[in-house]
Amino acid sequence: MTLIRESRLVYPVIMSIHLTCIALFGGMIVITDLRLLGWALQSRSIADVVNGLRWWKRLGFVIMASMGILLAGSKAETYYPNPFFWTKLSLLGLVLIHAVIFRPRVYNHPEHLDASPAAPSRAKAAGALSLVLWTSVLCAGRLIGYYESPATATRNTSSATATSSRQQQRL
């Protein structure tokens, strides 16, 4: 009994931590991107922002990814057939490619970017792409909860109304 109650709670708690981390550490990505684009915190150098947040963003990523693995791992059989889950993973793959491309050119040497009066276009491209990619990751992640596998769908059609079936999908 305790086990069932616990497992009923553990999943949403992990998900809440995942989401809280998105709020906490997502802001760091956003402010870095906005600074690279030249839209915020202009009074500070790019180096200040990038260097100051580097380790916090890494910490945030590790926590978020671990929670994500726990979430997907605990319900592997429902995540595996879910197209939004694979969309999200592919987008995270693109985030990795973004890092491979822009780390040596932008993030690892932010001082070079401050040397010129206006941020170079590669810095702006890195910021803009990062914003788009992470927003897409977020949306794909949210949509995972809305996919109903054909097997479940046929089981539900008889009894479920639009609202109550959405209630189930929200999980």
Added chain:
Amino acid sequence: MLVGANAVSDALNSSEWVFPIFECFHITALAWSIGMIALVDLRLLGVGIQHSTSSELARATELWTLIGLSTVLMSGPVLFLSDPRMYLYNSSFRFKMYALAIALIFNFTIHRKVALSDGSPRLFRVLTAVVSLALWASVVFGGLFIAFV
């Protein structure tokens, strides 16, 4: 109030994509608004973008926080109207609304005042940051648990 909301609910439930799309806006804007507030909180705790003062950070993020908050606060009621009765009777939703009200009031009063005055005592700054982070985390937890209670 609930009777009047029926037309809105119908419109929101007519397409299976309307609700998820508004939810995507809601969550993206949540990261923008709470994330920006958290940056200031971290600075109050003495970590993060160390080179700038908390007042500088608060001013720089103010506009983006407001944009994020207004998007969250506009998409939220739309989600609510999709099924008002369910939300009103949902204990987690009610918890979230109380937490949100307190978080918003706190953010624009004490939090703002402390962040903008760089000279306030360290204990006061740390306390403000901790309360702010705890309040916003409660809002997120309350929101997610709507689907689980």
